[in-house]
Amino acid sequence: MRAIAIALLALLAPGCGGKVECGEGTFRDGDNCIGFDPDDEAPPVVTLTPPAQRSREPIPTAVALTTDELSQLYVTTDGSDPDPTAGPGEPSPVTIVEITNGMTLKYLAIDRAGNQSAIESATYISDVTGPGKVKDLVVTPAGSDVTITWTNPIDQDFAGTVVARVVDVIDASPESGQTYTAATDLTPSLQILQVGSGTQFIDTARPPGRVRYAVWAFDDLTNYGPPSAARSEIALGNLEIEFQFDVPNNALTVVTPSVAFDTTGTTAQFSAGTLTLALQLQNISTSHFQNPKALVVSTSSASFATTNPTADGLSFVDLGPATFAPNATITRNLVFTGVSGVATFRLRLGHHASIIASRNRSRDVAFIDSGAVFLNNSVRETPKFNTLASGPNNQGKVRPALFTGEHFVDVPTTHGTIERWDMVTQTRVFGTDVGVQNGDRTNVQALLADSANIYCLTKVGKTRDTGRLTVIRLDENLRETGRLDLSAVDAQGFTHPALSPDGSTLAIPSGSSIVLVDTESMTQRDVVPGTPDLDVIQTAFLDRVRAVTFFDNGNGLFAVSRLGGKAEAIRFTDNGTTNVELSDPSGGTGRGNAVALAPDGRVFVAFDSGLRVYNPATDLLGNTSYTQAATGLVFANGKLRVLRTTRNQVDVADPSTGLIQVTNTLPFGAFGHWLVLASR
Template sequence: GGECLDGTVRFQDTCVPFDPFDKTPPIITVDPPVRTRFVGDIRLTSNEPAEIYVTTDDTAPTLESVHERDQLIIPNDDNRIVIRFFAVDLAGNQSLEQLVLWNIDQEGPAPPARFNLTRTGDTRKVDWTPPQNENRLGGVLVARVEGRVNVQPTSGIQYAIGDEIEPGITVVSITDADPAPATFSETLPATPGLVRYIGWAFDDLLNFGPPAGDFEVVPMGPQRGLVFIDLTASTVLQGTKPDNVTLSGTATVSGSNVTLKLAVRNETTRVLHAPKLLVRSAGVTFNSDGVFDTFPYKAYGAAINPGASATVTWQFTGVSGNSLSLDLDLRDNRVVMLGSVSKETAGSVNDFATGREVKRLAPGPGDAKGGFGPLGGGFTPDGRVVFGSRSSGTISSWDLQSGNRLATTELRAQKSHVPQLALDPSGSIGYALISEEHIRKLRDGFGVETELVRFDTATLSDQGRISIGISRNRDMRISDDGRFLIVATGVAARGVLVIDLASFTVARNLVSGTRAESAVFTPDGRGVAVMGSDLQVFDVEDGTVISTSPIPTGGKLFRAAFNGPNEIWVGGQSALHKIDLTNTIATETFGFPVRTLDVFDGKIYAGNGDLRRFDPDFTEELQFPFFNQRGHWLGRSPF
C-alpha cells in the first residue's frame, strides 16, 4: 500500500522506475534546429528518462556508442557535422535511428524596394516596400546615418530601436514580417549637411540582406569669413566666422613675404567636394590656383570629409604694414573623375566647375604590365569612390579626401577581371560584372562566362551573384529608380539583358539583331536605347520595339548618353553622333573620337582619354587636364 516515490509507478504490489505498460519510444529534440545560422554545441534532449546513443562520424549508432542519460551535449564548431542517434527509455522502448545534417542558412533576403526619403522642413519621412515573395521574411530595419557607413548590421543580433550599429548609425525603425509598404518619420533640425537613411531586410534567423537607401542634401548657405594675420606677431586670428566651417592657421613672415598655412574644418554632416577659398580682398597678391567667379582662389583638394580638416600653404608677396586682412569665401561643387590605365594612380579627380585636377588616387590592385585600369565605377554620398579592376577580379574603394585605397575584395581568383561596375542611385549597393579570363581575351574573342555580383559599398562584401552566361560586357547601367539594371552583352544573339533588381533575376533579353555595343535608359526610365548597327529603343517592361533610328557607319561604338527626351549622343572609335529619335532632325556627325561620354546639366562631356566639355551645338567650352590620356570610366559625384 501507500504512494510510490517520484520517478516510479505502481506495478501490482511493487513501485518500479518505469511504466510496465509503456510501449512508446522516447522522443528526442535537437538543438539547434535543423535550419540554423550556425550549428555550435549540439544538445539532444529526451522527453522522458532515457539513454541517448550517438555517433558523429556518420556511422550507425549502437549500444556501444557514446551515450548519456536524458540529455547529451556534443561540443562542436563544425557546420558540416552529421549526427546519428537513438534512445532507449527505462521500459526498454527504443526509438528509431535519426540522422541530422544541418541546413546552414546565412543568406539574408533581398533589399527593400522603393526605399525613398522625403524631407519637408525639419520633418523626414522614409517609405519602403519590404522584399516580396520572401517565405521567411522577419522584417526590415531602418537606420539613420550620420557619418560614413563602414559596417552592416551583424546577422544573428536582435537589434532594438535606439541601438547603434556603429557610432553615427542609429536604428530608428524595425518592422515585422508584414510585406505591406511601411513608413517611418521623425523631426530633427534641418542643419546643412547630409540626411541619409538605410534599410536592411532580415529573415526569421536574423540574417540581414543587402542595403537599400536614400539621401538628401540640406543646402549650405554662403560661407564668408574674415582672417587677420598679425605681421608683427606672426599670428592668425579668425574674425567673422563662416556658419559651417572653421578657419585656422599659422603664419611665417619674411620681409614683405608671408607664408600662411590655412586650415579649413568641415563642420557639416556632408562631404565638401572640390572646396576652394576665394579671396575677395582687393590688392592681395598670392599663389592662386586660378580664378573662379571673378575671384582668385586656392583649391583644397577633392574633398573634406565631415569633421575633418584640410590645410593648404599660401604664399603672399608684396605685403606691407602690420597686418593682412583676408575676406574669404568658401565654395564647393561636384567633382568629376576619369579612371586611369596606369600603375601610378587609379584615377584623376578634377573640379567639375574649373576643370582643375585636385587629387590623384593611390594605385589600385593591378598587374605589373597594364596597371589597374578601372572600366566602371561610382561615387558614394559619404566621400568614397568604388572601382572594378580590368586586370584582376577585384573591386576596391578609395577615400576622396586622402586619395588612399580603403578596401579591396576579390570576387574571383585569377584569371578574371571586372569589366563593368555601377552603383545604385543611393550609393548604398553596387553591382559588378566578373568575367573569366583576362580582358585581352575578351577583346579578341566572342565573350566569356560572366556573373553579376551584388555588393554593399560600405564593406564591399558579396551580397549574392547570378550567372548571366556568355557576354562581352560592353556596357552596364542602372535605372534612376533602381528597379532595373541593363547589360549590353556585345553578343548579337543575346542583345541587352534586363535584370529585375528586386528579384535579382534576368527578366528579359532585348535583341536587336546586331551586337549591342552600348545601352542606356531613356530619361523617363520606361525605355532602353540599344546601339548596334542601328539605334533601337525598347520598352523595358515588355521588350517591344518603340522606335528605330539609323547610326552613321564607321568604327566601333563605345558609349551613349541622352540630352533631353529625344536627343541622344552616341560616341565611337571614329566620330561622335547627335541623333534625333523622332527622325525629324538630321543626324549630325562630328569627327571627334570618343571613348568616354556623358551629359551633365545639358552639357556634353566627351573624350578619348582626355575630357572636354561642349555645348549642345558642339562648341568646346572647357578642357579637363587629366593625368592619364587613356581613361575608360567617367563619373561625377552626387553633389
C-alpha cells in the same frame, strides 16, 4: 483419477460456470482472450520527432512517427489524405526520410481495437529568407530635423524594420536571428535609430551637410531583407565668409560667419600695405568637399592678385587635399595687397566633383578637377592612384571606377580584384578578390551601384577572350551578398552595362543581345513572359553591343553597337519590347564607344564620327556640332565632358548644341573609352 480430471475440465469449459484467465498483454472478451482491450474506445496518439515547425533551423534529414500503443500508421508526403482502405499501413514506429523544405506529412493511426485517429498534418519549413525591401524611402530635411518615411513590404511574415543613420558607408547588415535595439551601433558607420513596425522616423538636431539612412525589413523569425537607402542634405547655408581687417587697430574680425566652417583659428599679419590672411577652416558639417578652394568673391580697400586659374569665374587658392572631410582642419595663406583703412575680404568655399579617368595604358586612375579652368586650358590633376592592376602577368588593366560613400573610389581590375582608395588620405584602403577563377583569368568588367548595393560584372577569361559572365552583389564594404552565374558570354574587350534608375534591373550586353537581371532576387528576367524560353533582348546589330543606358525613367533602354554606326532605342512593354533601329545620321559606319543620359532625358552617343543625340520624344538620332572622334562621355556641373580618341584631350561641350566651349589638355593619355564622375 481420470474421472476427476474430466470433471475439472468440465467445470472450466465454456457454459459450465468457469472463468477464463488471460495471460499478460491480453484481454478477456467473453470466453476468449484477445490482444487488445475490448473496452478501449480512445484513438492512438501519434508523436512526430522532431516536431514540425517553421524556423530558421535546417530541415531534418528524417522524421520518426510513433504511437502510444501498438498501431498501424498511414502516412503521405504528397499532400493527399492517407487512405486506410488502400493498404495495410505500416506498424509503428515509421521513419520518413528525404524531407524537403515545405513538405507536408499527413498521417493517421489505427490501433488493434480499430480506433482511428483523425487525419493530422505537419509541415516542415526552414525559413532563412527575409522580407522584401521597404519601398518609397524618402529623406526630407526641415531645418535641422530630418524626416524619413517609407512603405513596408507586403510579405505576410513581415514583423518590423531597423532604421539606421549612415555615417560613412553601409558596411554591414543586421545578422539574421539577432534582435536589435535603438541607440546602439550596428557598426561605427551604422547607428541604429529605431526598431519597430512604423513607417516614419524623425532624426532631430542634425548638423548641416549630408544625411543618409538605411532601412532593413525583418520577419517574425528575425530574418532580415536587403537594405534600402536614401540620402539628402541639410542646408549648408551660406558658404561665404566675410572678414574685415582694421589697419589702424591691426584687428581682424569675422563679419559674416558660415554654419559649415569654424574660422576661429584664422589670423592676419599686416606689413607695408600687404596682408597675409592665414585662413583656418574646420569642417563642422557632415559633408565631404571635393577639390576645395577658397574663392575670392570680392574685396574692398584691397586687391587679390594671382596667376592661378579660375573656378566659377573667380580667382581662388587651392585648399587641398583632394577631399575636405568632416572635422578636418585646413590652413592656407591668402595674400592681399594695397590694403588700407578698413578692408573687407569675402571668400567662398568652392568645391567641384572630380572626373576619374584611366592613365598609363589603363593601369592607373587619375582625378581631374571638374571646376577649375586654367589659363592654358590644361587641367588640374589631383594625385593619381597607382593601382595594382598590372596583375600576376603584368598585363592587367583598370575598368571604369566607382565612387562609393562620400570619399572612396573602388577600382575594378582585369585580374579579378577591386581596389578601394580613399580620396581624403589618397591611400589604398584594401583590395577584394571577386575572382571566380584564380590568377588573371577573371576580368572585372564593370562596377555599378544603387542606393545601398554594389554590382560587379565579371567575365571568366582574359581581356581578349570570350568568357562566361557572372553578376556579384556586394555591400559597400565589398562583401558578397549574392551571386548569379549567367549562361551569357562576352567577347574581347569590355562593354558598359547599366542600372535602372530605381536600381531594380541590371542591363548587361552580351554579344548582340542584352540580358536583364533582377537585382533584388538575383535572377535573370524573362524579357518575353509566357514563352517557354528565358528570353533576352535581341538587337539587330551585326556586331556586339558596346554600351547601354536606361532612359525615360527606366521605361526605355538605349544601346549602341561597337561597329557599323548603329544604335537602338528599346522600350519595354507588357509582352516584351519594341525596338527602333537607328543609324549614325552622318552616314558613318565606324565605332560606337559610349552613351550618356543627359539631365533633360536625351541620350548622347559617342561615335568615331562625332557626337550624336537621341531624343526620346521623337525617336530620332540627330547630329550635333561636335565632330571630333568621341570615345568617353560624362556630365559634370551641368556640362558634358567628351574624351577624344586622341586620349589626351577632354572637351567641355554645350549640351544644347554640342559646341566645344573649352578643350582641356590632359597631362596623360586617358585609355579605356570612359570617364566617371566622382559623385553619387
